[in-house]
Amino acid sequence: MQKVLPLSDFRWLALPPLLFLLLLVGLPLSRLLYEGGLAFSPALLSDAYLQWRLGWSLLQAAATCVLTLLLGLPLAWVLAHFEFRGRALLLRVLMLPFVMPTLVAGLGVLALFGPHGVSGLNLQDTPWLLLYGNLFYNLPLLIRAAVDGFDHVPASRLMVARTLGASRWRAFWRVEWPVVRPWLASALCLIFLYCFSGFGLALLLGGQRYATVEVEIYSLVAYELNLADAGALALLMLLLGAVIALLYALIERRLARPDKRSPPLRQPVQGWPQRLLLLACLLLLALFAAAPLLAVLLRALLADAAAWRVLLQDDTLLALGNTLRFSLLALLLATALGLLHGLAAQRSAGLRALMFLPFMVSPVCVAFGLLLAYPAYSATLALLVAAYALLAYPFVAKAVVSARDALPAALPNAARTLGASPWRVFWRVSLPLMRPALRRGMAFAAATAVGEFAVSLFLSRPEWLTLTTLIYQHLGRPGAANLEAALVLSSVLLLLALLAFMAIEWPEKTHARTS
Amino acid sequence: MLELRDLALAFAGRRVLDGLSLQVAAGETVALLGPSGEGKSSLLAVIAGLLRPQRGQVWLGGRDISRLPPEQRQLAMMFQDHALFPHLDAAANVAFGLQERGVPRAAARQRAEAALAAVGLAGRGAAACHQLSGGEQQRVALARALIGEPALFLLDEPFSSLDTHLKQQLIDDLRQRLSAMAVPTLLVTHDRHEAFALADRVAILQHGRLIQVGTPGEVLARPASAWVARFVGFDNVAADHAIPPAAFRLGDGQPLRTVKLVEPRVEGCRVVVAGDGGDWVLSLSARELATQPYPQRGGHLAVGVDRAALLRW
Structure with a gap:
């Protein structure tokens, strides 16, 4: 019909x-923009300190996108193509970081890599603390989106590609990638937005140097009562955020279609090379998605x-x-x-x-x-x-x-x-x-x-x-x-x-x- | 009686229905036949009130129902994929419409079980829809459609998701049911076999217009155009005439013609020969093959045409 x-x-x-x-x-x-806009001057943007804040906010969001894509796409490919015990459960648990309050995640990161952290490695006052926190939230998001995308490639289509002479890699590139791409794009939009306008993690993990514009706005308002600069920064944040959100809505609209798919074909994990591959993936996933939470619980229990x-x-x-x-x-x-x-x-x-x-x-x-x-x-x-x-x-x-x-x-x-x-x-x-x-x-x-x-x-x-x-x-x-x-x-x-x-x-x- | 008057509908400038009029008498089944994407399903949606036409009226039983919402039109509709509600069991699906029309839940359930028994699904009321086979789902949908004693029955490609063998069985079953009902029935299909098997009349839709309406016999005997002749299944169609299978004469006294292709069929074979002014496609039955040597590619076949039997338009 x-x-x-x-x-x-x-x-x-x-x-x-x-x-x-x-x-x-x-x-x-x-109201905020009015208060800020009145005092807005281009000079604000030439201020080296604010330039760094804004630049770093954009950079850490972009870096998080690149890192999640590089780490997440191979992980998602493995999760989408292999069947193993606990696979369905694992995909569900991947949603867990999504409901974790930023304070818990932030404390978890500190408990792992902060001063006197469980890992013994102190990353305080480096950009890695914030990036690691970003990955905790966003790697699972990208993996879920990519696995969803892979699941939308009917098994028959992949089989056709393979029988027509495409290698695994070529089949990925010519058959799966075009299907998965919009899924990734939509997830990356969200990830960029979350990281760019994130506050809690940056407040806890950024320290003096690696805090974001959001933290800057908070300090301007709460400690310096500098409403003009705060309003100007808010205006910038708003415009950039609007562009990305619009992009996201457009991509999502293209994805919106009723689900009618054949169950994808997954192969059982066979032989040591595949088992090692799976183990490596799970360890990587645990490092980014589970370790901070375990660290919080461990430190609390040892308290x-x-x-x-x-x-x-x-x-x-x-x-x-x-x-x-x-x-x-x-x-x-x-x-x-x-x-x-x-x-x-x-x-x-x-x-x-x-x-x-x-x-x-x-x-x-x-x-x-x-x-x-x-x-x-x-x-x-x-x-x-x-x-x-x-x-x-x-x-x-x-x-x-x-x-x-x-x-x-x-x-x-x-x-x-x-x-x-x-x-x-x-x-x-x-x-x-x-x-x-x-x-x-x-x-x-x-x-x-x-x-x-x-x-x-x-x-x-x-x-x-x-x-x-x-x-x-x-x-x-x-x-x-x-x-x-x-x-x-x-x-x-x-x-x-x-x-x-x-x-x-x-x-x-x-x-x-x-x- | 169902009467469609001058219906017009356009999606984003593309005309889907273009001044379409049609009457369907009570107890009559009309098959709306046309290629995919020619507005057949849209027409049913307009009649059901799910789509509002830009122009035209729908009359049912002497009443203009064009402005009524779907739920007040007292019609039943069957959908391509059956559209069973996945969150309800089979009996609850059948009872859905009764409850909407005010029948208490227990009574509706009881009648639903009886209706399921009538379509051969006695005792399956508690089954979830996904546990039912394709044919069973179709029968649940049928019971759900007919339980409310509709004044009009609309079928939107109801057999397209079933396999061939099951399809024939369900078509025969449905024909008996339709003849027992005294309501107008409109069947939409792109499959001419389905249409000719079920319908009293066939209406052929092209570019949003009905280009021919008649009994299956009339349409087959006098196709209105080359397009219709091809669409209803004639193999040998020229610009101004078609050669029906019955016009071919085989055997002694007919000119010998070169056989260009032979394709075996379940019964007999399909042969392409070099005819007058182009190739002819003939289906030879097993009986016809028994009276002469089996045609060979590159060989010859004695075949002629009775020019009086040609269909012209």
């Missing part, structure tokens, strides 16, 4: 999320018994309660906004691109803008929860959009001819089929809220202490005891993220329901 045009347009559903974006992003950023007493302190209980409370409220709001925006964005490239606006603008800029735009509400719970929801809801919206893209048009059409109104079609067909995706999106949203750091730093009040801000407080105080307390608290945060991860990756029951 040909593609059927919509009878009813759901774009009006986007009104509430658009209003929300206007209030939470549009107005605050305009003094006294350090563990931090869990019983009033501060900790308060922070834990707040984290859960704020996250739950934010999740409710994010789910409603994500559903509305996701459903509305089905046929509109513009709405799809807008969906990524909260990813694109840095949390630091948003939080700073919110402070400027709504000084009267700066210490209200509503603003804090709204800011959390802003950062979390694109996950829900993205899940809804991709689930809707994967839904064959014949199913809603069949339901319509069977007498279901559009609303009933949504309730009885689309929603049940989207539920696994929705659940995953919500778990990502929850993990985002639980691990949120930048906005909490700006908008929080002492009595609104969250786990992340508490950890940062401990890190800011001198002494080994405080570091150990931070590690113990990070382990708690790690376990919370693990819970969210289980909710995401727990297999859905597959049997059909009776009605």
Whole structure:
């Protein structure tokens, strides 16, 4: 059946999320840019110090892209072409870094390669600390995308290529590479964006020299009260981010097509050369994706018994309660906004691109803008929860959009001819089929809220202490005891993220329901 | 009765339907036949209300239903890939429409089980759709379509995803069911065998227009153009006429012609000979082959044409 045009347009559903974006992003950023733009001068860009900051921000993002591609593509190729025990589980666990709060990852990197690190190698004040942290987050992302791409090459096509005389390498180059390329491009866009506008990792790992523009904006605002320079930098960040996000939305649109694929052909691992290859891949993967987390847990377990007493302190209980409370409220709001925006964005490239606006603008800029735009509400719970929801809801919206893209048009059409109104079609067909995706999106949203750091730093009040801000407080105080307390608290945060991860990756029951 | 009046539809400037009109009587089956991508499925979507035409009306039972949403049109539709809901079991799929029309869940389920039994799937109600074979899925889709007693039945290439043997069986089965129903039925297909096997009338669609409508016999006897003649399966089509198989005369008294190609078939063979003004393609049955030596490439075959039996347009 040909593609059927919509009878009813759901774009009006986007009104509430658009209003929300206007209030939470549009107005605050305009205010920020106005304050900054007034004092903007080209001289700022010729400042050697800021040039280095901006250059390094771009360079570390680009370097991360190159490194993830060089490391990730071969790894993905192996994971896509060989069958071995635990392969499916491994692909799922690859999502784990994605839900890890940046504070946990940052502490993990420090616990490994910081002063007195587990590895014995001190990389502090080198660029490698930040790059390693970037790889922890982004290598799994690229591998997942590439494996998805490889899985879209039907086994028959590869077999044809091989029987027509193509070697493994030629078959990769002529048959698989063209299919995988857009998948990689879309992942690399995201990776660049994440690294470029990253804050938490750069704050913890960058040190004096290798911090990014985001950290610079934070210090300008929080310590130097230099709003003009901060606004000018925010303007630059915003423009660069917008270009990349647009590119990403365009590539994603090309990828959006219903899944109809034959199961790919995977060969079992045979013989020592292949076993060694697989082992090498797994070790490499463990080094980048698992080692920091293990280091946090190890250091926490080896910590003094006294350090563990931090869990019983009033501060900790308060922070834990707040984290859960704020996250739950934010999740409710994010789910409603994500559903509305996701459903509305089905046929509109513009709405799809807008969906990524909260990813694109840095949390630091948003939080700073919110402070400027709504000084009267700066210490209200509503603003804090709204800011959390802003950062979390694109996950829900993205899940809804991709689930809707994967839904064959014949199913809603069949339901319509069977007498279901559009609303009933949504309730009885689309929603049940989207539920696994929705659940995953919500778990990502929850993990985002639980691990949120930048906005909490700006908008929080002492009595609104969250786990992340508490950890940062401990890190800011001198002494080994405080570091150990931070590690113990990070382990708690790690376990919370693990819970969210289980909710995401727990297999859905597959049997059909009776009605 | 279904009546389509002057329907027009264009996608991004490309005309898909171009002033199409057609009537289908109650109890009649019309097959809409045309090559892929000629707007057949779009026409069904327009009739079902899933697509809005730029112009024209759809009347059903003396009522203009052009402005009704799909769920109020009281029609049933079967889709190419069956479009079973993967999250529901077989009986819940069949009961879907009943529940939408207000039948309580338990009663709907009961009727669904009965409908499944009627298509030969007794006791399979609790099966998940992916556990069913292609033919079983098709029968679930059929039960789901017919349980609501539709006033119009639309079939969108319902056999295209099935293998040949199963297809024939299901076509025979469906023909019996259709004759028992007193509703207009519109079948879309690109397969002329399917169309001629099921339909009372055949409507041939080209470039968004119906270029010929008639019984299978009429269409085969008087194709409206060279394109139609080729499309309905004639091998020997010239600019202004076609030679139907029955026009060929074999054997004594006919001129000898050079055999250019011989291709064996399940029954008999297919032969290409140098005819008058071009090659002729003949299908020789086993019975015809028994009365003469088996044709050899480069050999000769005595064959002529009864000019009175030619089809002209």
